[in-house]
Amino acid sequence: MSIQKLFSAPLQVVNVGIESFKEACEKNGAPAVQVDWRPPVEVAPESEAILAKRAAKIEKANQKVMEIILAGTPKLVGLDVARNVIPGMTEDTILHAGPPITWDRMCGPMRGGVMAGLVYEGRAKTIEEAEKLASSGKIKYAPCHEHGAVGPMAGIVTPSMPVWIVKNEKYGNIAFCTLNEGLGKVLRYGAFGDEVTQRLKWMETVLYPVLKAAVAHSGPIDLKNLIAQALHMGDEVHNRNRAGTSLLYRALAPAIVATCDNKDDAVAVLNFINGNDHFFLNLSMPVCKATLDAARNVKGSSIAVVMARNGTDFGVQLAGTGDLWFTAPAEVPDALYFAGFTKADANPDIGDSAITETGGLGGFAIAAAPAIVQFVGGSAADAVRYTHQMYEITAGESRMYQIPALDFRGTPTGIDVRKVVEKNLVPVIDTGVAHKQAGVGQVGAGIVSAPMGPFAKAYDALAKILK
Amino acid sequence: MSIQKLFSAPLQVVNVGIESFKEACEKNGAPAVQVDWRPPVEVAPESEAILAKRAAKIEKANQKVMEIILAGTPKLVGLDVARNVIPGMTEDTILHAGPPITWDRMCGPMRGGVMAGLVYEGRAKTIEEAEKLASSGKIKYAPCHEHGAVGPMAGIVTPSMPVWIVKNEKYGNIAFCTLNEGLGKVLRYGAFGDEVTQRLKWMETVLYPVLKAAVAHSGPIDLKNLIAQALHMGDEVHNRNRAGTSLLYRALAPAIVATCDNKDDAVAVLNFINGNDHFFLNLSMPVCKATLDAARNVKGSSIAVVMARNGTDFGVQLAGTGDLWFTAPAEVPDALYFAGFTKADANPDIGDSAITETGGLGGFAIAAAPAIVQFVGGSAADAVRYTHQMYEITAGESRMYQIPALDFRGTPTGIDVRKVVEKNLVPVIDTGVAHKQAGVGQVGAGIVSAPMGPFAKAYDALAKILK
Numbered sequence: 001m002s003i004q005k006l007f008s009a010p011l012q013v014v015n016v017g018i019e020s021f022k023e024a025c026e027k028n029g030a031p032a033v034q035v036d037w038r039p040p041v042e043v044a045p046e047s048e049a050i051l052a053k054r055a056a057k058i059e060k061a062n063q064k065v066m067e068i069i070l071a072g073t074p075k076l077v078g079l080d081v082a083r084n085v086i087p088g089m090t091e092d093t094i095l096h097a098g099p100p101i102t103w104d105r106m107c108g109p110m111r112g113g114v115m116a117g118l119v120y121e122g123r124a125k126t127i128e129e130a131e132k133l134a135s136s137g138k139i140k141y142a143p144c145h146e147h148g149a150v151g152p153m154a155g156i157v158t159p160s161m162p163v164w165i166v167k168n169e170k171y172g173n174i175a176f177c178t179l180n181e182g183l184g185k186v187l188r189y190g191a192f193g194d195e196v197t198q199r200l201k202w203m204e205t206v207l208y209p210v211l212k213a214a215v216a217h218s219g220p221i222d223l224k225n226l227i228a229q230a231l232h233m234g235d236e237v238h239n240r241n242r243a244g245t246s247l248l249y250r251a252l253a254p255a256i257v258a259t260c261d262n263k264d265d266a267v268a269v270l271n272f273i274n275g276n277d278h279f280f281l282n283l284s285m286p287v288c289k290a291t292l293d294a295a296r297n298v299k300g301s302s303i304a305v306v307m308a309r310n311g312t313d314f315g316v317q318l319a320g321t322g323d324l325w326f327t328a329p330a331e332v333p334d335a336l337y338f339a340g341f342t343k344a345d346a347n348p349d350i351g352d353s354a355i356t357e358t359g360g361l362g363g364f365a366i367a368a369a370p371a372i373v374q375f376v377g378g379s380a381a382d383a384v385r386y387t388h389q390m391y392e393i394t395a396g397e398s399r400m401y402q403i404p405a406l407d408f409r410g411t412p413t414g415i416d417v418r419k420v421v422e423k424n425l426v427p428v429i430d431t432g433v434a435h436k437q438a439g440v441g442q443v444g445a446g447i448v449s450a451p452m453g454p455f456a457k458a459y460d461a462l463a464k465i466l467k
Numbered sequence: 468m469s470i471q472k473l474f475s476a477p478l479q480v481v482n483v484g485i486e487s488f489k490e491a492c493e494k495n496g497a498p499a500v501q502v503d504w505r506p507p508v509e510v511a512p513e514s515e516a517i518l519a520k521r522a523a524k525i526e527k528a529n530q531k532v533m534e535i536i537l538a539g540t541p542k543l544v545g546l547d548v549a550r551n552v553i554p555g556m557t558e559d560t561i562l563h564a565g566p567p568i569t570w571d572r573m574c575g576p577m578r579g580g581v582m583a584g585l586v587y588e589g590r591a592k593t594i595e596e597a598e599k600l601a602s603s604g605k606i607k608y609a610p611c612h613e614h615g616a617v618g619p620m621a622g623i624v625t626p627s628m629p630v631w632i633v634k635n636e637k638y639g640n641i642a643f644c645t646l647n648e649g650l651g652k653v654l655r656y657g658a659f660g661d662e663v664t665q666r667l668k669w670m671e672t673v674l675y676p677v678l679k680a681a682v683a684h685s686g687p688i689d690l691k692n693l694i695a696q697a698l699h700m701g702d703e704v705h706n707r708n709r710a711g712t713s714l715l716y717r718a719l720a721p722a723i724v725a726t727c728d729n730k731d732d733a734v735a736v737l738n739f740i741n742g743n744d745h746f747f748l749n750l751s752m753p754v755c756k757a758t759l760d761a762a763r764n765v766k767g768s769s770i771a772v773v774m775a776r777n778g779t780d781f782g783v784q785l786a787g788t789g790d791l792w793f794t795a796p797a798e799v800p801d802a803l804y805f806a807g808f809t810k811a812d813a814n815p816d817i818g819d820s821a822i823t824e825t826g827g828l829g830g831f832a833i834a835a836a837p838a839i840v841q842f843v844g845g846s847a848a849d850a851v852r853y854t855h856q857m858y859e860i861t862a863g864e865s866r867m868y869q870i871p872a873l874d875f876r877g878t879p880t881g882i883d884v885r886k887v888v889e890k891n892l893v894p895v896i897d898t899g900v901a902h903k904q905a906g907v908g909q910v911g912a913g914i915v916s917a918p919m920g921p922f923a924k925a926y927d928a929l930a931k932i933l934k
Contacts, residue, residue, distance in 0.1 A: 229709075232701050232838055233700040233701045233709065233710050233713075234699050234700045234701055234710075234871065242696075242700065243700050243701075243710065243713070246700075246710070246713035246714060246716075246717055247713060249713075249716070249717055249720070250713055250716055250741045251741075253716070253720045253737050253741075254734050254737040254738050254741065256724075257723075257724055257730060257733045257734050257737060258730065258734050263724060263725065266724045267721050267724050267725050270720050270721040270724060271721050274717045274718075274720075274721065370871045370872065370874075370875075371699055371871060371875075374871075374874070374875055379874050380871060380872050380873070380874050380875075381874075404701065404837045404838060404841075404847060405837065405847050405872055406847070407837075407841070407846050407847050407848075408837075408838075408841060408847075
């Protein structure tokens with residue numbers, strides 16, 4: 001084609017790189033196609049070749065992992081107290097969110113949660129005493145994830161705390177999570193003080209026994225089915241749990257009435273659940289934990305089974321790399337901040353709740369919950385776009401969790417670290433944001449991107465193992 | 468442009484009429500624009516000119532009507548028994564759905580409902596006795612709508628039936644509706660027999676007093692707010708009421724526990740509501756009735772305040788035409804029929820539930836509830852298309868009821884009969900379908916179009932008044 005012909009024919013643009021150039025072409029009437037290209041991620045020079053060479057083995061391992069994840073049958077089977085049921089829990093153990101961390105590296109809200117937990121346990125009378133004990137070396141800190149548990153935000157679990165027990169009946173494994181405290185001044189956002197302690201005591205002495213009796217009465221509750229319904233009702237079960245909470249409430253209320261002889265307690269428990277649309281979060285999390293834990297230790301698999309943040313580090317674990325954690329600094333979310341707060345007040349990303357994204361829910365299913373995107377200034381189309389992007393980095397689609405706006409397509413499930421690295425496209429997570437100082441609480445919420453660091457490290461580690 | 472040039476240039480098609488021609492062009496790579504043109508509706512020759520001449524007066528009246536509709540504040544304020552509260556209700560009165568009708572013209576399911584009602588009231592021991600009484604001339608039949616009430620399907624209200632009381636607090640008017648019986652063999656679908664009678668008796672003696680005490684204890688429940696939430700949770704509150712039922716349940720359960728001293732009754736009531744995701748329909752209907760009734764009798768207005776079907780006739784009332792009914796034969800829905808049933812089994816469209824569409828909900832808000840369209844074989848895009856079409860024939864948009872998939876745009880509200888006729892575009896209604904014989908029950912569900920007849924008559928009548 002001669003230059004003359006080129007410029008007299010209608011312009012047809014294929015754009016690589018900055019997307020605004022494509023948009024400018026379109027604005028001026030020239031059709032343009034965007035090639036979704038990003039610069040390569042820095043990994044070890046030999047990793048890509050090794051993983052390409054081992055592709056068949058990886059695919060086979062991933063198929064096995066995906067089948068385990070998609071076939072999981074997580075059910076609520078009961079409640080108990082942490083010390084009775086969580087493996088390895090001692091009187092000196094405090095579990096926390098995210099990858100392993102020592103007291104000296106803990107962020108403000110996690111320290112606040114630890115101190116609140118020690119006061120709640122009666123191990124300290126004041127926050128000053130609690131801080132002394134917390135930093136004394138007497139307390140053994142360990143990730144929830146290493147004890148079959150998960151916890152939102154600071155993720156603190158102390159021995160006396162009641163926990164939900166979720167069993168993956170198909171594979172027999174179990175996951176635990178504390179009960180959601182509601183909003184306001186709460187331990188999981190690092191708040192402490194009498195209000196926090198009293199609520200935790202009420203949860204231990206009233207909420208827990210009432211719920212325990214009700215669940216024993218109702219029998220196992222199929223949480224996978226319940227989440228599937230909640231996705232048809234505008235939840236993505238991470239930052240929006242109104243439908244999940246409603247459906248759980250419907251399932252539990254008759255059993256609460258049938259088993260609780262103290263009318264005031266029954267009413268108080270119903271009102272407590274009714275007053276907190278995040279109540280279900282502490283069940284969607286162990287649902288994903290129980291589902292993904294069954295897929296651990298499948299040699300060669302490049303699928304993530306954990307994404308978790310301790311407020312200092314962001315950690316990832318793969319099905320194919322055993323108990324290794326791959327970490328990088330957690331980032332401060334670009335969020336919508338509550339009045340009076342800015343990004344400068346925010347703690348870096350924190351909590352085990354990214355287990356929902358790891359399980360194909362949360363940010364991955366956000367097209368089902370456009371209200372969340374609207375809350376942070378976006379549109380329904382943005383929500384659909386986020387979910388569409390996540391299909392790019394996942395190995396499959398849920399057979400049970402569907403997105404109405406995408407004609408009930410299964411949610412993108414099973415993060416493949418190869419796709420994350422090779423496409424330079426990280427998972428999106430929709431999350432709450434904690435104040436960076438202990439004792440303040442939530443300051444915002446938003447849709448954040450995971451850092452690439454942990455995925456790049458996991459990619460190299462998998463290549464080393466498969467070399 | 469020469470013929471030669473025309474055929475050598477890329478084809479650009481503007482299509483008027485059958486849409487498949489446009490689609491064929493597109494399939495073959497030629498961009499095409501569809502002009503949304505339909506043949507004119509048959510109305511009196513002078514009507515259009517009169518209404519055009521009176522446009523300013525009509526617009527002013529419609530603005531007043533829309534302000535009343537959009538500003539309504541429907542709240543659940545209590546329950547009572549029909550004979551105590553429904554104006555004009557006597558021991559010989561039976562209310563029914565749709566426009567006025569006599570026994571001899573009633574369809575099968577409506578006759579079934581009437582007979583079931585007479586047995587329930589103890590006015591007849593057998594269905595044969597009931598039929599004799601029903602056709603004797605002793606029973607006074609009247610539309611629910613003429614007594615401030617609405618009823619789904621057959622819409623039968625007898626004196627002993629408990630009713631919800633919904634008050635439009637802003638304007639002081641009240642609407643009534645019976646309690647939803649659930650699925651299976653139920654009076655509203657024209658079923659009768661011991662199972663039907665016993666359930667109605669249980670509703671009168673257990674369900675009603677428990678709910679009455681609970682609502683008295685909880686205080687008025689803001690149903691407009693509740694419906695707004697339900698639309699964010701996948702309901703359109705006509706054929707899908709899972710979220711509405713869940714949120715109502717959450718609001719009522721603590722009050723039921725607090726006020727009901729008989730534990731078995733409390734559990735039975737909670738299980739009854741929990742077992743019926745349509746329970747909320749009998750509240751979304753009087754919400755719309757109370758909202759629209761406040762806008763009646765605004766001279767000159769072309770906005771519909773009622774669409775209702777009695778299974779024989781489809782009736783429409785306008786704000787600007789007083790108590791006149793405009794009717795035409797109700798049509799048999801093109802629905803999805805349950806296994807073993809076909810369109811030949813179906814009764815023509817029946818029920819007052821089209822009051823939800825009249826109020827900007829139901830089929831008008833179906834983009835919020837793609838699950839309904841999927842159920843009848845359509846896609847999420849179809850649901851959006853139905854709602855988009857309804858913006859064409861409505862005068863405004865709800866300020867409270869929003870559709871997440873349309874970036875929380877207000878639902879199309881206030882059917883303008885001028886737009887219906889002049890664009891030849893009728894309202895869509897998503898509805899259940901009853902068997903045409905008394906005593907059988909539901910045979911399907913689908914998305915149906917209202918007949919044009921009543922709108923054409925209303926159009927002419929408005930023109931006559933404004934002449």
